[in-house]
Amino acid sequence: MLNLRDIYRKSDGFTLIEVILVLFISSIIIIPIFSILGFSIKSCAKGDEKDQVMMNGRYAIEYIKNDIKSADKIVSVDKIEGLDKKFPNNIGFVILKINEESISDKYTYILYYKKNSSIIRIAYNLVNEKYPTASFNYGSNELCEFADCINNTKIDIENSIIYLELDFKHNSGERLRLKSDIYIRCPIEY
Secondary structure (H helix, E strand, O other): OOOHHHHHHHOOOOOHHHHHHHHHHHHHHHHHHHHHHHHHHHHHHHHHHHHHHHHHHHHHHHHHHHHHHOOOEEEEHHHOOOHHHHOOOEOOEEEEEEOOOOOOOOEEEEEEEEEOOEEEEEEEEEOOOOOOOOOOOOEEEEEEEOEEEOOOOEEEOOOOEEEEEEEEEOOOOOEEEEEEEEEOOOOEEO
């Protein structure tokens, strides 16, 4: 009669069934691990996209708010000839800052508008308070990217409030809407 000890001594390796069984059990353990790893990587990438859109949006809102708070006057884009036609996708008003100490660029007119998926800040510097035209030379810089819509910004002249509303969208489709109410302490010319 054969006992187990004799069977194992005669055995030189694994049988085909043993190998298949080990592979099956290993795949049951390894496949979920890779699934969890893939899910974690996708979640991190989605979180990074959300953070990127959020940082861009918050930076833009704070930058525009600081310009509005330091304004000496808020002027409708309709008051500046050709501005609404040249920059049709704008926030609807121009920020006027007066620098009493400067002679060459005493009056600075600032406008924000959307170009492609970016918010652009343009500035006109003038010596006198006469409103510039849209054909005037201006400086510009890109404030942020991922901008989707800036046209929802409204001015409540009666209560002296600007309702700043900016929509952002990442290339992957991640959306974000940021709003801020800004009380205006300067004159409004609308």
